[in-house]
Amino acid sequence: MVNEQSNRQIILDHRPSGYPTSETFKMITTDIPPLRDGQVLIRTVWLSVDPYMRGRISDARSYTPPHPVGVTMPGGTVGKIVVSQNDSYPVGSFVSAPAGWQDYYISNGNNLRVLDPKLAPISTALGILGMPGLTAYHGLYEIGKPQVGETLVVSGASGAVGAVVGQLGKLSGCKVIGIAGSREKVNYLSDELGFDAVINYKTDSVADHLKDACPDGVDIYFDNVGGPITDAVMENLTYRARIIICGQISQYNLEEPDLGPRNLRQILTNQATIEGFIVGRFSDRADAARSRLTQLLLDGKLQYMEDIVEGLENAPDAFMGLFQGKNFGKMLVQVSSEKD
Ligand SMILES: NC(=O)c1ccc[n+]([C@@H]2O[C@H](COP(=O)([O-])OP(=O)(O)OC[C@H]3O[C@@H](n4cnc5c(N)ncnc54)[C@H](OP(=O)(O)O)[C@@H]3O)[C@@H](O)[C@H]2O)c1
Known part of the structure; x- marks a missing residue:
């Protein structure tokens, strides 16, 4: 149960070495201060846990500074405005907000996006119509540039990003091969999403199966996993x-660190290109991409899967499960009810 006087927050207790454990995080309770003019109080409904958060809790140099120890874990959320001192955000409206792992969040409105629950379930703002969907869209189209008849391989294929990549690849006329880590995931990608072939990397030799699945080779590789x-x-x-x-x-x-890639000779002899990207690079095109993804979803041309755990207190387990493939689809924590 949540109430509007106190706020449960999950903070980073210390930086993990190797896999995070439940001790990496700590729940604290703080008082909610009174709102100032222009501010809103948002109750978290959906919290997204994502693999990038592992990088944020490390102090290794990266594309953003390390998340400070002792501070509420970062993360995208969808929430409901429960108190408002800002006319642009009436009480009862739903917004996406970078609220992090907590019950409540105060914003001045500058970092919020209003959601229309009639258009699509609001949780999709954290998945297929949110950061993971945009990652798939921009990465595939801006860098992969798929052409009809090409062969696209995607690793981490059943995940929030990978499943969208594969479906967009099919819509672009590609032959799509997925790589995923369970029979259930393999069946979903083949039977429900129409992938042409899917390899279970935990039970089968990826090298052997790729040769069969891609006799003409791989034109585009969308890599979510490495190694x-x-x-x-x-x-x-x-x-x-x-x-x-x-x-x-x-x-x-x-x-x-693992050994660096030794097979760069393949890049040389095939005159291939390899490019890393962070989704924020394409933020000037995010609205257009989101509109396109929304239309495809409404037209029934895209599907998505969500894996939901209940309760803020379960966010650490949901997050840690990502690194063992426990999630099947976009991993979400339901922190409170949409209806309350
Ligand atoms: N560049 C960007 O801007 C950007 C943005 C978003 C996400 N990403 C990256 O995209 C990737 C996918 O993110 P997501 O949100 O879609 O996560 P996700 O796929 O929903 O969850 C992670 C999945 O990764 C797989 N996995 C875990 N450990 C693995 C391992 N050792 N080897 C192979 N597969 C492993 C698991 O599936 P299996 O059961 O198949 O193993 C797991 O379900 C992540 O690497 C993430 O960091 C990048």
């Missing part, structure tokens, strides 16, 4: 292949 899966894909590149480095989740909890 041995990526090594195997790199042996199958075509002339002028594009490799999109979106994520390297297999590397995020390593205590020592």
